[in-house]
Amino acid sequence: MTATTTRFRTFKTEQFYPAGMGAPEHHVQNEFSMAVRSGRRMFLRGQTGFDLDGNFHGLDNVAEQTRQACRNVKQLLEEAGGSMQDVCKITVYLTEREYRSEAYAVIAEHFQGVFPCSTGLIVEGLALPELLMEIDVEAVIREV
Template sequence: MHGNVQHLNPPGLHKNPAYTQAVVVSGNATTIYVGGQNAVDASGNIVGKGDIRVQTEKALKNLETALAAGGAGLQHVVKWNVYILHGQSAQAGFEAFQKVWGQRPNPPVISGIFVPALAHPDFLVEIDAVAVVPQK
């Protein structure tokens, strides 16, 4: 049996090109869970202090690196959790997300959560993900 990932936007729920309402994974597949990523470079330096767009792009690049280590790419992500520091513009972060995601089909399900603080006071956003790679 081969793995299958099905993106669902059922009638009665809003259809948005930025996210899918539900994702069903069945069969043989590899699942990769990526912990929260921030705008930190390989040396531990914070990138884009004060700029949520830059920080979102870096967090997504870090996610992409972690996914690649597990044999996945952005196209395999089925679930994002985006933690946004209270007071920041969700729209600015979303625009950065769309820039990185591009025109790929089947966007993942997504939850955006405003939080009072993140692990470091200069962090404006943190993103974690779940990816599924169907077995061929």
């Protein structure tokens, strides 16, 4: 049996990224999805301080950016028929080591009782200079 693949919240980069967020004008036109479900597997686009409508939350505030990213994860999973309990793996990218305690405190609130595998990385930068964190999520939707 072949798995059905469904793409959620598709977008074009030139329409998503707001002007004036510190990034140069977007000259490359890409088409992406916020989430892809293939059978029971679920892949989310890296989530940041941008909400799903493209508004930025948490300028200079890693806890608020992490909170928004976690809200996005929950909403995207639910839109695809899953829940936070289906999360198997998270990868957290932080631009400064000292952000760990604040970011992971927020993550602990949102992933309480889930026990996903987790990898944390300190990176030199993310797509926009205002971004202090990003979370990447993979899930397997439970059979009903």
